[in-house]
Amino acid sequence: xxxxxxxxxxxxxxxxxxxxxxxxxxxxxxxxxxxxxxxxxxxxxxxxxxxxxxxxxxxxxxxxxxxxxxxxxxxxxxxxxxxxxxxxxxxxxxxxxxxxxxxx
Ligand SMILES: CC(C)(COP(=O)(O)OP(=O)(O)OC[C@H]1O[C@@H](n2cnc3c(N)ncnc32)[C@H](O)[C@@H]1OP(=O)(O)O)[C@@H](O)C(=O)NCCC(=O)NCCS
Numbered sequence: 261x262x263x264x265x266x267x268x269x270x271x272x273x274x275x276x277x278x279x280x281x282x283x284x285x286x287x288x289x290x291x292x293x294x295x296x297x298x299x300x301x302x303x304x305x306x307x308x309x310x311x312x313x314x315x316x317x318x319x320x321x322x323x324x325x326x327x328x329x330x331x332x333x334x335x336x337x338x339x340x341x342x343x344x345x346x347x348x349x350x351x352x353x354x355x356x357x358x359x360x361x362x363x364x
Pocket of ligand 1: 312334335336339342
């Protein structure tokens with residue numbers, strides 16, 4: 261499942277220390293208009309060192325270079341301040357995002 265998800269991603273960012281992966285995030289995108297940022301996660305041992313910010317900023321840079329104009333995400337409670345600090349803004353309450361949970 262992980263391999264299929266990675267293979268189907270538009271771009272994947274991985275952070276390594278030596279040869280050990282310690283952080284991850286990926287983008288699902290149509291390549292021209294919309295990019296969805298998913299699965300941002302940093303090994304707890306290496307959190308609060310700026311690694312998550314660096315990974316997300318690199319993905320933003322990658323999408324900007326390709327003229328993609330809208331990046332979206334669904335944040336966990338924990339991620340909200342993190343993403344706000346990078347520049348993401350919550351949708352207004354009268355125009356909120358909508359989610360359909362497809363799991364049984
Ligand atoms: C959220 C997450 C990706 C942040 O990664 P990170 O490498 O620790 O983040 P950074 O070091 O770049 O943090 C940048 C800033 O974001 C904010 N921040 C990061 N983690 C935070 C937390 N747990 N609670 C509150 N603010 C947080 C802080 O303002 C931080 O700056 P500071 O350390 O100078 O105070 C990481 O905590 C994680 O993997 N969490 C579990 C999975 C998750 O919730 N991912 C979000 C997906 S929706």
